[in-house]
Amino acid sequence: MSPASASAEKTERLLNLILALKSARRPVSKHRIRESLPAYAAATSDEAFDRMFERDKDELREMGIPITTTVLDVLFDDEVGYRIDSNETTLPAISFEPDEVAALALAARAWSTASISGAASAGLRKLRLSGVEIDESVAAGAEPRIRTKEPAFDAVHAALSALQPITFDYRKNDGELTTRRVQPWALKNWHGRWYLTGYDLDREDDRAFRLSRFEGAVRKLGRAGSYAVPEGYEPDVALEQQAAASVGTARVRLRHGRGHTLRRHALSVTELDERWSEVEVPYWRGSTERDVVALGQHAVAVSPPELVDAVRSTLLAAAEANERTPA
């Protein structure tokens, strides 16, 4: 039997199970289910049928279709009946206000460029089928667009939904490659960048991993559903760099019309002549010198001496490194 047809058979069996349990007026005994569904009738033993039925029940539950059990006969309480309650599976009639409908359309549109856009639009379609009129052309003042271009996204998302521990190669900030073993807890997009948060089995602590730093394939590690996300967990992405406090002020000469990055933070600006002005800016060690260096000959550091030295040595290093490239 080819895998494709085995998969089609399973879809057919599950759909028939849903139809049988939804159409029945009263709970159906396991015996009846086995007897009346051809796929179950074909099971070679009681054990094989039990295994198949239990797995099918779990998978439907996972899909949001719970099969409930009730005692069929009060005298023999091991005789239980199974049913699917339409109230639990059918989308309830919910009326959305016009502004809520517009918000839903925008929420779905935010995912339009992501790999899981299908889920958002399927959700919208269901609401529309239940009578909610959704105009997807609604204009927003300002709208977010989420992208999932990191190759690891889909595998991580699947693991997250299945509570499946994973292992993957991860490149640290300094370039070193490490192999991590993690129980995924959440995916978080922080200012446009995707992070996996979860429990790091080796560090024995929760950690955040940037998806763009995953290398190669995400591999499964042990059984799905083998852990739980801590109750009340709020995914928090530790920022990679803390904004450092400024250490005093710096003075920098800038050509007119240049040095936007520095001018934005200027505390004062003094015009020197028709070509240059001098700005006073907060001095952030490690960042101000680089802002000055990036401007090349359009900026000259004046003070403090520490800044001047840093700018000069950075410029010299840039010159020497690039002079090594053969002409």
Add this chain to the structure above:
Amino acid sequence: MSAARPARKPPETATQRLGRLLDMVPWLIQHRGVPIEEAASEFGVSTEQIVEDLELLFVCGTPGYGHAELIDASWESGHVYLDNADDIAAPMRLTRDEAVTLTAGLQALGSSLVGSDVAERTLAKLRAAAATTVDESVGRIELDLDDGSQHPAMATLKDAFARGRRVHLGYYVATRDESTERDVDIMRIVNLDGQWYVEGWCHRARGVRLFRLDRIEHAEVLDVDGTPPPEARPRDLDDVFVPGENDLTVVLEASRWAAWIADYYPNEGVERGPDGSLRVTLKVADPALVRRLVLRLGGEVRVVEPAELAQAVAQEARSALEAYDRLDT
């Protein structure tokens, strides 16, 4: 970013297909007689797949499995008719992924929505629409995007957009380190990869342009109609950062301390050395951008190709150093 390409999409699982069928049945019933092509495009699958799905539905039904019990499907005319599927004719509750994506989307919209309580109200209704088995602690996806209010221009742009007015922008062009003045008819304001942009018809460039909000130096609403001309078409946001064919190919060598640039800039490929250093290939529209980047990272990054750009960086650094030498003497 590594040079690895996204893996090929794995084949659909039995339950994924079942999910689509349960989704498709109510839709087909409400869109009686819909062309197969339209169903295929609605569900993002091929027409062959739709036919295979119908063939499967056709053999499913309730116990007895005779003509009266089986789902009736016909599509020979190229139009789809579905009958005898009453038990699954109503849409199902939202699955976890459906609820999670819409919820996260609403949270991300948050304060950019006009009424501040809209997101909250809608979230409560979404929760009621979700499958009863959905455990909110599993499969969590959160979006934490800023609402752009830190940009002084945001309020002005939203106001102009809402009232259909043209705006005047002072805009900083980073690659040329130059301030420009322009009049723009706003088409949309979007957040892409964590960055806020306004897309609009620029009367100076006579074309559609994307402006980063953090580079708008000042913005004023003009008392002029701001309807973009009919030829103004929004760009496909997926293509915004796709390199143009005239872009320059630049190869950079970065030490392990500057290896983050491969992560930060869209690139064409990365080769890593054993010591954490790397070579990254970029496509750039304006070499000035690279010159500024390489200067900024002084010594940690070297231009490998083109050689002229390496020389230009070195020369710029030498010229800048001369100013200090003059001060010394």
